[in-house]
Amino acid sequence: MKKYIYKLMALLVVFSFASCEEDPVVFDASGGFVQFSSESAAITEDSGDVVSTVILGSGSNPSGVSVDFTITTDDASRFSVSPASGTVEIPAGEFSADITITAIDNFDVDGDVELVINLSTSSSLPVGIGGEGVNFASRAITIIDNDCPLDINAFVGTYMVSEQFTAGQNAPRGLSDFFSESYQVEIALDPNDTSGTKVIITNSAGFNTYIGDGGPVVMSFNSCPGTLTFDAGFPTVGLFRTFEYTASSYSEDSPQVIKCEGPLATFGDYEFVFTKM
Known part of the structure; x- marks a missing residue:
């Protein structure tokens, strides 16, 4: 009799422990769910489009799925979104659709900005992996x-021009040596510029012509990479040849220095350095 009592007590103990455990959570996503292809991305302001792909997971899609989304951000002026309606359609028979984010290059020094796309209702389908509404739901x-x-x-002013061939049979001489000339240039703000990155280069009076092209040349400072470009393409130097430079740089330290280097036609590697006086 005692043997049966002990067995009964053991069973009661087992049942009491089992009743304290939580029921396992089971996600019923048999009808499908929607999620993003990844959770994060980063792009530079001038790099073009970013496509956020919404994926239909599990189940079939015989009739199409309508996915609603919202966007939260501190500065909506930094990008555009398509579709603008806040609803993207996954066509019948398909399993993905794109929410396209296009960054706007505003030429302002305004720091990085983050936006978060959140999936919400979607033809009554749950969102997130397995429909749990957490991972890959935004x-x-x-x-x-x-x-x-x-x-x-700081770059406005008069600049001494130092130039030379840096390789080949002409090195280290420059055009000034070959033609017995002296070069100096003036840099002024471009009155048509609204970005605060462009200047106009002209030859200083009383010196030989160094910057050619028949008139003032507009040069742009690409501030983040620290490089330079000329708005009309490669400049002509010394009334000689188009200088197809391959590298450029500038220094904002006083005195300001501007430098371009690369091949000058077939005459060898060449560079010019403008140093503010």
């Missing part, structure tokens, strides 16, 4: 500012 996209601080006024 996607964060960071738009990286490509504009760095630049004091364009």
